[in-house]
Amino acid sequence: xxxxxxxxxxxxxxxxxxxxxxxxxxxxxxxxxxxxxxxxxxxxxxxxxxxxxxxxxxxxxxxxxxxxxxxxxxxxxxxxxxxxxxxxxxxxxxxxxxxxxxxxxxxxxxxxxxxxxxxxxxxxxxxxxxxxxxxxxxxxxxxxxxxxxxxxxxxxxxxxxxxxxxxxxxxxxxxxxxxxxxxxxxxxxxxxxxxxxxxxxxxxxxxxxxxxxxxxxxxxxxxxxxxxxxxxxxxxxxxxxxxxxxxxxxxxxxxxxxxxxxxxxxxxxxxxxxxxxxxxxxxxxxxxxxxxxxxxxxxxxxxxxxxxxxxxxxxxxxxxxxxxxxxxxxxxxxxxxxxxxxxxxxxxxxxxxxxxx
Amino acid sequence: xxxxxxxxxxxxxxxxxxxxxxxxxxxxxxxxxxxxxxxxxxxxxxxxxxxxxxxxxxxxxxxxxxxxxxxxxxxxxxxxxxxxxxxxxxxxxxxxxxxxxxxxxxxxxxxxxxxxxxxxxxxxxxxxxxxxxxxxxxxxxxxxxxxxxxxxxxxxxxxxxxxxxxxxxxxxxxxxxxxxxxxxxxxxxxxxxxxxxxxxxxxxxxxxxxxxxxxxxxxxxxxxxxxxxxxxxxxxxxxxxxxxxxxxxxxxxxxxxxxxx
Numbered sequence: 001x002x003x004x005x006x007x008x009x010x011x012x013x014x015x016x017x018x019x020x021x022x023x024x025x026x027x028x029x030x031x032x033x034x035x036x037x038x039x040x041x042x043x044x045x046x047x048x049x050x051x052x053x054x055x056x057x058x059x060x061x062x063x064x065x066x067x068x069x070x071x072x073x074x075x076x077x078x079x080x081x082x083x084x085x086x087x088x089x090x091x092x093x094x095x096x097x098x099x100x101x102x103x104x105x106x107x108x109x110x111x112x113x114x115x116x117x118x119x120x121x122x123x124x125x126x127x128x129x130x131x132x133x134x135x136x137x138x139x140x141x142x143x144x145x146x147x148x149x150x151x152x153x154x155x156x157x158x159x160x161x162x163x164x165x166x167x168x169x170x171x172x173x174x175x176x177x178x179x180x181x182x183x184x185x186x187x188x189x190x191x192x193x194x195x196x197x198x199x200x201x202x203x204x205x206x207x208x209x210x211x212x213x214x215x216x217x218x219x220x221x222x223x224x225x226x227x228x229x230x231x232x233x234x235x236x237x238x239x240x241x242x243x244x245x246x247x248x249x250x251x252x253x254x255x256x257x258x259x260x261x262x263x264x265x266x267x268x269x270x271x272x273x274x275x276x277x278x279x280x281x282x283x284x285x286x287x288x289x290x291x292x293x294x295x296x297x298x299x300x301x302x303x304x305x306x307x308x309x310x311x312x313x314x315x316x317x318x319x320x321x322x323x324x325x326x327x328x329x330x331x332x333x334x335x336x337x338x339x340x341x342x343x344x345x346x347x348x349x350x351x352x353x354x355x356x357x
Numbered sequence: 358x359x360x361x362x363x364x365x366x367x368x369x370x371x372x373x374x375x376x377x378x379x380x381x382x383x384x385x386x387x388x389x390x391x392x393x394x395x396x397x398x399x400x401x402x403x404x405x406x407x408x409x410x411x412x413x414x415x416x417x418x419x420x421x422x423x424x425x426x427x428x429x430x431x432x433x434x435x436x437x438x439x440x441x442x443x444x445x446x447x448x449x450x451x452x453x454x455x456x457x458x459x460x461x462x463x464x465x466x467x468x469x470x471x472x473x474x475x476x477x478x479x480x481x482x483x484x485x486x487x488x489x490x491x492x493x494x495x496x497x498x499x500x501x502x503x504x505x506x507x508x509x510x511x512x513x514x515x516x517x518x519x520x521x522x523x524x525x526x527x528x529x530x531x532x533x534x535x536x537x538x539x540x541x542x543x544x545x546x547x548x549x550x551x552x553x554x555x556x557x558x559x560x561x562x563x564x565x566x567x568x569x570x571x572x573x574x575x576x577x578x579x580x581x582x583x584x585x586x587x588x589x590x591x592x593x594x595x596x597x598x599x600x601x602x603x604x605x606x607x608x609x610x611x612x613x614x615x616x617x618x
Binding site for chain 2: 164230232233235236237238239240241242243246247250251254255257
């Protein structure tokens with residue numbers, strides 16, 4: 001008996017060569033039909049869901065059946081559905097981003113980011129005026145909320161993971177309930193306090209209104225992050241003679257660092273675009289204000305809201321520009337935090353392993 | 358580390374443990390003389406691991422655990438008024454079944470972590486790191502990469518790092534709860550050699566499921582057993598030689614010769 005290699009078999013290839021043509025055919029026919037129908041004037045969305053998807057499922061199933069028998073049918077259908085839904089979500093996201101970028105970029109310029117809104121009317125050219133004051137206000141109000149919420153949220157997460165108290169589950173349920181609180185209600189609550197105690201509406205009132213919206217997100221995600229830290233590590237620390245608080249701050253918290261940063265980012269993302277609470281509690285203005293403790297201060301959501309309902313096209317462009325700036329701020333915030341919080345081991349491992357060899 | 362702490366004699370008197378309503382250990386009386394290695398053997402669920410945890414009060418971390426009896430470290434009751442759990446654990450170190458180095462720390466920081474966690478002064482850090490790693494016989498493997506993350510080590514190396522981490526605390530007693538059960542034979546052999554070297558400077562208690570290991574490393578052996586629905590207890594306690602080669606109790610004989618368990 002001889003053991004000759006079998007050149008036709010390529011175990012690493014996902015698809016048998018002889019079936020490649022079949023697969024391409026099965027993929028192109030439904031597409032061609034759909035394009036033809038749309039070209040004849042059929043409704044695009046209806047064609048995609050009502051014609052393209054079923055034909056694609058059938059054709060993929062046929063190919064699957066020919067290749068693997070009955071089990072191939074289910075596989076093929078599932079693959080088609082998953083791809084279809086995934087592309088649906090991607091298209092949704094892409095269209096939001098492109099509409100933001102195309103509309104917003106008309107207004108976006110260095111002066112738009114740096115200047116404030118004084119002396120700007122509905123007909124002022126886009127070269128003048130901008131969202132500088134709103135960026136300052138948003139960063140300050142959201143920053144203050146974050147500053148207060150993060151310690152509170154982490155403390156709550158510690159309580160929910162470390163405590164053996166009986167009312168823990170009640171606290172967790174209430175936290176979840178608060179996360180379902182409509183933001184306008186949070187705004188109304190602070191607004192009613194302003195009226196009751198005759199406080200002054202100001203940036204700090206906005207921060208107060210945002211706090212109950214951010215807190216549950218931070219607490220719940222941080223709780224999950226702390227829960228993922230193996231209990232072995234806590235035992236190891238305590239067996240070395242650590243008091244509970246040192247074990248927590250030196251071992252458990254660092255091990256959960258990346259998850260806790262995610263918690264903070266999700267919390268910031270939750271509130272940075274909130275409009276209703278700010279409209280109710282923060283008086284708006286057109287100039288730049290660095291004082292969140294009294295007086296009026298502008299925020300990006302309020303800026304967008306104010307200009308979006310305008311009939312003038314330059315004003316609408318300003319609103320789109322503000323939305324684009326908000327999205328860019330979130331993107332920059334997320335990427336920098338992610339890069340800064342990357343675990344050390346991921347950065348140093350490959351080079352060190354080479355060196356040790 | 359200029360001088361190593363003296364090894365201490367540890368003894369338990371009438372230790373009984375409950376988890377909630379259920380009693381899991383009953384009247385354990387054992388003595389662990391200084392510089393001796395004691396092996397605790399017995400089938401799963403007989404309370405060995407629970408018992409070893411009572412020796413440095415780690416069982417207190419399990420909700421609902423209750424204890425009766427005393428543990429004496431050189432004649433002083435570690436459950437007495439002069440001790441709290443933290444000061445007990447500083448003197449009595451512990452190595453766990455699964456290697457658990459701190460993943461966020463480097464090898465060097467792992468060694469120093471005990472001193473930092475217990476809030477003690479770190480004198481000559483480099484010397485402490487080197488001495489501890491040498492005593493755990495892992496120095497030669499890691500000396501060039503002390504600043505690498507601890508989790509980049511292999512499982513056996515991680516376990517020896519954990520031993521070195523305990524040694525940096527300069528304990529009088531070292532408790533080991535199945536330290537080799539997750540390791541390959543080569544790493545196991547090295548840890549056994551380490552245990553023998555360490556016994557010259559400390560008292561060691563080791564839980565093991567491996568009969569050969571108990572025979573290789575220990576001076577004396579305690580056989581634990583729990584009959585159905587009764588709390589576990591010590592069936593036989595004596596020199597390793599006697600327990601394995603001339604057990605008095607029939608059940609010990611059956612167990613060490615592999616008839617059950």
